[in-house]
Amino acid sequence: MIDVRNIDELARRLAELVPPGLNAAGQDLANNFKDTLRAGLRRMDLVTREEFDVQRAVLLRTREKLEALEARVAELEQRPASDE
Missing domain, CATH: 1.20.5 (Single alpha-helices involved in coiled-coils or other helix-helix interfaces)
Known part of the structure; x- marks a missing residue:
């Protein structure tokens, strides 16, 4: 199974790259990043x-x-x- 902590960390780092004016959407973006990363990794059949x-x-x-x-x-x- 994929290590969820690594996905969470990567999603957090991606969310930090969002411009400061969009911080309100930061958590939503982080959640979307996590979901997208997990879906992509599942398709890779690792x-x-x-x-x-x-x-x-x-x-x-x-x-x-x-x-x-x-x-x-x-x-x-x-x-x-x-x-x-």
Whole structure:
């Protein structure tokens, strides 16, 4: 899930960029910024950090197994035909 604090902070910073004469609309703009940012991020079909970390761990385990199998195949290929 997207960290709401980061979205809130970004929306607050965007609202601060509004000219001083429009401060009355500042909170409304901040809320609109938040909604727009959240909607945009949802459309991006992002994965959570937890999902990313799980898949990274799976990839690392798979890579380790592949390297072990490659080493084993290389070892077997080095054996003379009479040892098989």
